Amino acid sequence: MTQKSGRRRYLYLAASFFFRLAVVVILLGGGVWWVLAHPETPIPSHWNPLRDLKVTAPITPVTKLQLNRALASEAQCRAALEDSGVRFEAMADLVVDQNCGIAGRGRLTKLVTSGIEDVETSCATALRLTMWEHHVVQPAARDLLGAYVSRLRHIGSYNCRPMRTAQGENSGWSSHARADSIDIVGVDTVDGRTLTLLSNWQGSGPEGAFFRRIWRGACGWFRVVLGPDFNRLHADHFHLQGPGWGYCG
Ligand SMILES: [Zn+2]
Numbered sequence: 001m002t003q004k005s006g007r008r009r010y011l012y013l014a015a016s017f018f019f020r021l022a023v024v025v026i027l028l029g030g031g032v033w034w035v036l037a038h039p040e041t042p043i044p045s046h047w048n049p050l051r052d053l054k055v056t057a058p059i060t061p062v063t064k065l066q067l068n069r070a071l072a073s074e075a076q077c078r079a080a081l082e083d084s085g086v087r088f089e090a091m092a093d094l095v096v097d098q099n100c101g102i103a104g105r106g107r108l109t110k111l112v113t114s115g116i117e118d119v120e121t122s123c124a125t126a127l128r129l130t131m132w133e134h135h136v137v138q139p140a141a142r143d144l145l146g147a148y149v150s151r152l153r154h155i156g157s158y159n160c161r162p163m164r165t166a167q168g169e170n171s172g173w174s175s176h177a178r179a180d181s182i183d184i185v186g187v188d189t190v191d192g193r194t195l196t197l198l199s200n201w202q203g204s205g206p207e208g209a210f211f212r213r214i215w216r217g218a219c220g221w222f223r224v225v226l227g228p229d230f231n232r233l234h235a236d237h238f239h240l241q242g243p244g245w246g247y248c249g
Contacts, residue, residue: 052076055084055130056112070127071242074104077123081130084112088126100160102179113138114149114187121157122179128221128242129182136217141189144210151188153196155237157181166231175224181241198236201228214238219248 035041036050046057046066053066053076070076081088087110094102104123108116111133133152141149159176175181186196200207215238218225224244226234 053080055080055086055127055134059135067127067131071124074123077104077127078106080127081123084130084134086111086126086130088123091120094158096160099173100177102158105179111152115151117151117154119154119157119182120179121182124242125157125179125182129240132214132218132221132240136220137187137214140210140213140217141187144206144213145189145193145195147189147191147193149187150190152184153186153188153194155183155185157183164233166233175241175244180243181224181239183237183239185237196236197228197238216248223247225249 036043036048041048044057045051045054046060047062049062049065051066053063053070057063070080078088078090086108088106088108091105091107093105102120102122105120106123106126108119108121108126108129110116111130114133114137116129129152133149137149137152141147157176158179159174161174161177163172163174176183185198186194186200188194195207195210197211201211202208215225215227218238218240222240222242224239224241224247226239226241226247226249228235230239230249
């Protein structure tokens with residue numbers, strides 16, 4: 001066999017191998033797609049990336065994908081909240097100027113299990129808060145406090161103001177100027193206790209452990225989480241912010 005024909009034969013074998021591989025990949029991919037997209041698919045919706053987010057479904061590797069899609073679509077966001085029993089009454093968008101306003105605005109009065117002091121916010125913030133309440137706050141309350149949370153206490157979401165830092169006002173605008181954040185100060189429990197960050201954050205008992213667990217757990221649902229350890233401006237609240245540079249502290 002000459003060197004030239006050996007090379008040709010090699011190229012032929014390689015091409016035929018890749019052609020067969022492509023056929024297999026396309027058939028498999030098409031099959032997977034068909035199984036996922038079929039209306040009577042046996043794949044549970046919380047494992048199916050093509051299905052919409054269900055707030056109360058167990059968390060899977062697909063949940064973040066479904067959540068990101070719901071955060072990007074106001075209609076999907078509102079549907080996800082409504083489907084899980086959250087009360088988020090629709091309001092017209094608030095348009096102020098290029099720095100301030102609320103897109104996907106509504107009045108949030110109840111989460112999945114817990115109530116919340118009425119708050120005007122964006123659907124995206126309401127949805128992140130809902131995921132946190134259901135998947136982090138209530139399980140932590142059950143495990144550490146022996147009672148569910150009946151109400152979240154906060155000091156607001158929307159606030160048209162520049163960013164505040166420990167050194168004073170910063171040139172940028174606060175994420176509160178678009179209702180992309182909410183500040184949580186404490187919780188009430190179904191057995192009549194009121195816990196606040198100011199009174200209970202430092203404690204070595206179950207209340208302190210509860211707050212530290214829900215603070216860490218917030219980082220899974222918000223991109224920026226600032227708590228009492230961050231600086232003195234956050235001594236009394238968790239700043240929970242949807243979009244941002246990614247910080248948990
Ligand atoms: Zn804040």
